[in-house]
Amino acid sequence: MKSTFKVLFYLKKGSEKRNGEVAIMARITVDGKICQFSTKQNILPENWNVKAGKATGKAAGQINKMLDDVKASLNHIYHEQQRRDNYVTAEKVKNEFLGHSENHATxxxxxxxxxxxxxxxxxxxxxxxxxxxxxxxxxxxxxxxxxxxxxxxxxxxxxxxxxxxxxxxxxxxxxxxxxxxxxxxxxxxxxxxxxxxxNGIITGDPFANYKIRIQKVDIGYLTEEEIEKILKLNLVSERLEHVRDLFIFSCFCGLAYIDVAGLRKEHIRKSFDGNLWIMTKRVKTGTNVNVPLLDIPKMILNKYKNKLPNGKILPIISNQKLNSYLKEIADLSGIRKNLTFHQARHTFATTTTLSKGVPIETVSKMLGHTNIERS
CATH class of the missing domain: 1.10.150 (DNA polymerase; domain 1)
Structure with a gap:
């Protein structure tokens, strides 16, 4: 976003003092728009070269040096503003030079x-x-x-x-x-x-005529047969074993990755029915999650009981690595689906609960949804 820039010095008409001297003005031009200010210097008109925009005569050296310094400073400010925020006007250059520049947030x-x-x-x-x-x-x-x-x-x-x-x-x-x-x-x-x-930094809305479009994607879920295939895998890699345990755990409790990662002993409690439940809050929405601890996730928790550091109850790795390793598990089990950790949550909602006759309102509460249509 280039612009044109020019600095010119001239004498201000009608500013004659008693001694005959006239004020020297600086004019800044950016993209044809002009802004001017006083250089605080005065000179007799006969000692001024209009064409060159410079002083002549005895005091010329000192005045011209000062004008050269002003021009150099204005040039520096102009180029710095272009580099910094690409928003340059003649008035903005003048204001910064005079020390009362407007702060244009970037x-x-x-x-x-x-x-x-x-x-x-x-x-x-x-x-x-x-x-x-x-x-x-x-x-x-x-x-x-x-x-x-x-x-x-x-x-x-x-x-x-x-x-x-x-x-x-x-x-x-x-x-x-x-x-x-x-x-x-x-x-x-x-x-x-x-x-x-x-915050009043800008007035218009540049997004007014732009529409953000999110396409609906069917994330899918696993069937009971596919869950069975993953459970029966004979994994020699501890890395993949941890990934399988985390994925299967979520298939039977419906927790999102961030909520599984945050699970601690205090989140596993006895409920009104005397059985163990997972009682926590969703990080994303802050809503309560209350899910009965079924046999398979209970066995997974027992497998890692008192074996992990920092109060963890499951062998957590990053979500990115988890999803990458799930691709290996899908290949090993012969499942032709794009396996992701979020799919475990959908599997819980569909295969583990809804297909067993659990009402959708109950499933929604267990998942910690703020809206029954959310995923």
Whole structure:
């Protein structure tokens, strides 16, 4: 987003003092728009070269040096503003030179502040996975700015519909994101713009004519026969054994990855019926989850009882590795489905409960849904 820049010095008409001297003015032009201010220097008109915009005569050396310094400073400010936020006007250059510049907040600065706030709320009202998603979105924007505009940041006032659609194209092409992943990143980006609007940093809504589209995807679930295949696998790898145990555990309790990762002894309690239940809260929504501890997940918990550090009751690994290793388990068991940990949650809802006649309202409560249609 290049612009034209020019600095000119001239004498202000009608500013003659008693000694005949006239004020020397500086005129800044950016993209044809002009802004001027006084250099605080005065000179006799006969000692001024209009064409060169410079002083002549006895005091010329000192005055011209000062004017050269002003011009150099203005040039530096202009180029620095272009590098910093790509939002340059003649008035903005003048204001920064005079020391009362307006603070034009930038996209990545606001994103960093927001993400730092989210990080502090992890375990209170935000999850670590939510923070991670915001961070990944910020990093994509950082790379996009350098790739598309050769910028390290951009003023929020510069964000427009073309910027938004260019970012979407970048995510799908250079970023190699699928449609739904792209849509999720665009949602996180939009939330930062909304914060800027709500705080008066920008007035318009660059997302007004942009629609975020998330395609419905059938995640699917496992049948009883497929669960049986996974259970019967003779695994020699401890790594895959841990992954199978975590996946099967969720198939019989319906907990999302982040909630399984957070399970501790205190979450396993006796309920009104005298049996053990999992009693916790969903990290994502904060809603209560109360699920009876069935025989298979009970056996899995007993398998790791008092064998894990830091109060853990299950051998947790990262969600990314977990999903990667589940592909190996699917291959070994002959299951031709794109096996992911989230599929275990759907398997619980469908195969473990609904197909056994458990009412959908009861299943929804056990899953910790805030809406019965949620997944």
């Amino acid at each position: 996209l990545l600065d606001l994103f960093v502040k927001h993400n730092n706030d989210v990080k502090q709320l992890i375990g209170i009202s935000k999850s670590a996975s939510t923070y991670q998603k915001y961070e990944v979105t910020r990093k994509h924007l950082e790379k996009f700015l350098m790739y598309k505009y050769k910028l390290s940041d951009i003023a929020l006032q510069e964000i427009n519909l073309m910027f938004i659609t260019d970012f979407e194209v970048y995510l799908k092409t250079i970023g190699k994101c699928n449609s739904n992943t792209t849509a999720k990143f665009m949602q996180f980006f939009k939330r930062i713009i909304l914060i800027a609007r709500n």
